[in-house]
Amino acid sequence: MSVENSSSHALITMISRCLSGQWLIEPNWLLQHSDLILRADKGDDMSKLWPTMESNLLVQSAGAFAAAGKDETIGKGQALGVINLVGPVYKYSTYYATSSKNLVSMLAQLANDSRVGGVKLIVDSPGGMLHGTREAYEAVLNFPKPILAVVDGYCASAMYYMVAGSNRIVATQPSDQIGSIGTYRTIADWNKYYASFGLDIFDIYAKGSSQKNEEVRQFFESGGKNSELMQKQLTVYNDQFISDVKAGRGDRLTGKGQDPMEGRIFFPNDAIENGIIDEQISDSETLGLLSDMVATNKQSTIQMSNSKFSTFLTAMGNLVKSANDEQETPEGAAPTVEQLSNQITELTSARDQALGQVTTLTTERDAAAASVATLTNKVTELEGKIEVLGEQPGAMGTKVSKAKDEIPKGDGGQQTLRQVIDDLETEKEAAAMGF
Structure with a gap:
């Protein structure tokens, strides 16, 4: 096999592996970045070509935000956490992809860090693996501090699913693409591919395994015409996806424009109209926006605490008044x-x-x-x-x-x-x- 054919085979194999199983991903992104993914898949050093998934702390000084020093003293809620979410989403960590498990872990650390007031998620991802995505969505949705998701390119499918529970989602460029809310599966008939090299592949099942891989066998045996079982499986995943997006966005979904729940991907203006994002701002404005969100959250917390304390004092006053009331209960009234x-x-x-x-x-x-x-x-x-x-004998009685x-x-x-x-x-x- 020539070097050119070998590279083509490696590329095809890599893409197939990326798309195997159930996916929530925008395929155009994968094709656009296939060269980088292939190099990473081969083990090439990608540190200068591909942003890694990491978490950093930023603090404001002299009107600007900068990375916090290692030994710098930071007050409560004075720092902002920043997490890069770039590349396809996998459940577990790979060098060239975002890990949903890592995101859950990073958010847990930032939630417990009293120095952190809010978190910025930098997003450029087409989506990815279905499994693990909902766990990340729940971690974002239930995060106790403000989260701002900032789109810097793509925020599609599984990635949108993960950040749908953010307090705000913003685009930074008119060319950003957001949405692709849907589920699909790519399946290749590798038996035909290997047959082209003269290699026949046979699958043998145990007697008690008649329904194993039933949806795949149904599809291939029908020449790709019968996908009923596959669609039934994908529909279960997709219904949960849509339900969670609606719960995460709530009443911010406007119902205007094109329905985002049918799988279409949108540019910012249309995404703002239907409510899957909140607005478009420049990247330089995002940290200022997050700082305002943190300040608003603190004020809301203080007001809530004051309200609860006032309610407590009122309840205590009523209890004392009731205890000191010595009047008899009127006839027909409820007992004290x-x-x-x-x-x-x-x-x-x-x-x-x-x-x-x-x-x-x-x-x-x-x-x-x-x-x-x-x-x-x-x-x-x-x-x-x-x-x-x-x-005893005797004439006389005893x-x-x-x-x-x-x-x-x-x-x-x-x-x-x-x-x-x-x-x-x-x-x-x-x-x-x-x-």
């Missing part, structure tokens, strides 16, 4: 907090008294049960003695002293042992107690 508290106290006292009575009754029951057990043992003991005495358990003589007839026991006073006491 004090009256309800007194009722709770009375009911609690009554409950405790009842519990005390239960405890006393339980103690008495246990004592009675112990007495019955003692009497029962005594009866059993006497029964044994009677049986022994009844078996004399017993008259005591509490004396056996009654009866009318001269003989009594059974059961009758004798039943006539005992102790047995009668036990029967009276229910035993």
Whole structure:
């Protein structure tokens, strides 16, 4: 293969890799910058040709903004963070692309840095990978400080998705392009490409994998005519994309001009008309605008704090007034907090008294049960003695002293042992107690 063919093959392979899977990207940008991407893909030093994704702090001095010194003392909210978002969007870091994961991490650091009052995002990207984009969007949307997204070329597809939650989005040149809100997938039949070199490719699936890659096989087997399953999958992604953009921009979407949710890309004037950006200013004005946003945010925070404190004082005053109000509640009126508290106290006292009575009754029951057990043992003991005495010889009956358990003589007839026991006073006491 010639050097020229080898380079062409590398370029085609690189572009295919960039577009594989589900993408939110403006393809024209990729074609325009394919030479740079190919050089970066080969490992060439791109440090002087391609801005890296980095975060910097700027401070204002003598009316101008400059990078903060390493050991410079910066007051609370006095610095502005700046992040470059240049090149196609990947989920994880590559040298020649923006990483959605890195953006989330950088914003988290700036959110926790008390010196930072707001953040400027410098944007020049066609979009990129779908996965990871929504996480970055949420990080921007929920950032606790003002964010200004500044377009410096492209702000398309996945990149627009990521910055849609910014407090403001501005263009800096009339040639900037914004939008391309939509989802698509590029798929190549590499089997035909390899077949042109005499190399046949075969795919073999396990018996239980009949639906694996079903959407791709459906597409190829139909000669590219049946994309139903692919479109169904892409629609799920796209619906979420549009829903989040609408949530991020809110009522700033005007409904005027061409509908930005159908995938069109716009120049600034049209993007301002339909509301996907706020305005066009020069790049030199962006830091001043962000400073104003920070100042406005501080003022809003102070006003909110004062409002909350005033509400607190009013509530406390009403509580004290209510506590000091000794008037009786008019008939039919709702009871006061004090009256309800007194009722709770009375009911609690009554409950405790009842519990005390239960405890006393339980103690008495246990004592009675112990007495019955003692009497029962005594009866059993006497029964044994009677049986022994009844078996002894002699004409005269056994004399017993008259005591509490004396056996009654009866009318001269003989009594059974059961009758004798039943006539005992102790047995009668036990029967009276229910035993």
